[in-house]
Amino acid sequence: MRPVLADLIAEFGQRFAFAGVGLRQDNRLPEFFTASAPGLGPWNEHAFLRVASISKIVTAQVLLGRLGPRFDADISAYLGWPLRHPGHPDLPVTVGQVLSHSAGLSDAGGYLIPPDMPLAEWMDGHAVWGAAPGSAFAYSNLGYILLAEAAAGADFGDAAQAWMQSAGIEGGFNWSGVAARRNAIPCYRRTESGLEPRIDAVIAPQGVSAPTGLEVPRATIRHAGAFGPQGGLRTSLGQCLRLAGLIPGFDQTRLWRRTDGPTEGSPDVFQDYGAGLQFLDHPPGYPRPLVGHFASAYGFVGGVWHDAAADLSFAYMLNGMPEEDGEEDDFHTEERALFAALADLV
Helix, strand or coil, X not given: XXXXXXXXXXXXXXXXXXXXXXXXXXXXXXXXXXXXCCCCCCCCCCCEEEXXXXXXXXXXXXXXXXXXXXXXXXXXHHHCCCCCCCCCCCCCCEHHHHHCCCCCEECCCCCCCCCCCCHHHHHHHHCEECCCCCCCEXXXXXXXXXXXXXXXXXHHHHHHHHHHHHHCCCCEECCCCCCCCCCECCEEEEECCEEEEEECCCCCCCCEECCCCCEEXXXXXXXXXXXXXXCCEEEEHHHHHHHHHHHHHCCCCCCECHHHCCECCCCCCCCEECCCCEEECCCCCXXXXXXXXXXXXXXXXXXXXXXXXXXXXXXXXXXXXXXXXXCCCCCCHHHHHHHHHHHCCC
């Protein structure tokens, strides 16, 4: 069935700036299938790009490596300032709740925070809260900025580099620590005019690169959000496959189950959630449970997944989603086709 997968990626390459899938089963050598749009690239599994919420896997591992699995601890103890839901000030906001998107935090107030503004100050003026901590699931990128702040503060970029190096992963948040930037892919959107870059069309030659492509001076960074811990990891398809292979060794505690209470979002995507990991007991079009994380931002969609029953790890990337698709948190038709093709391999 490998030809089916190869043909599928080749077909996607006619519509996307970059399409690719990597897989590894048992102790076999990894396999990659990649394609680039006519006139772009050619790019392969070694090209770096922004991998959106796949980043949350790494951010969670950095946190656990520095704090341990203290899921019931009040995150305020690690932030250095009190974090409380204004509607429920007597309830602690725990590390586990923030990890599992059940702390009551919302992205409605945004999460793009000036790098030179203290995070506590920004939270006081901008943070929007929803349900009481521990009572409901609402996906929150802001929460993962807070986790990175709790783990390492303004030194999060270095802390993430240290964890990735120990894990054998190449990459960096907002390009921090990434020396080779020539083989980089912007994130594209397909519009009526064709494929248009949405981020990383210009990249700072060194240091932390802002969305504008300008370098963010290290001395001006006052919080972890400057590195994009919620979605700013730059790495490659090959490195994402390596990350997928590490998932069996990660903490598998389910910190939120869909049966625990109201769970916002598609039941195909949001079933159970742990420390930067999604647990899909019933993935769409796939016959066995998967553990990993999905991604969707700036026209990029992707995923890093491990199938324990088949000892199969896989990662996929589709770069150049149509403008009208938005950034809904659901699996697209093309992703479901990939799941079906991968299911047929085992």
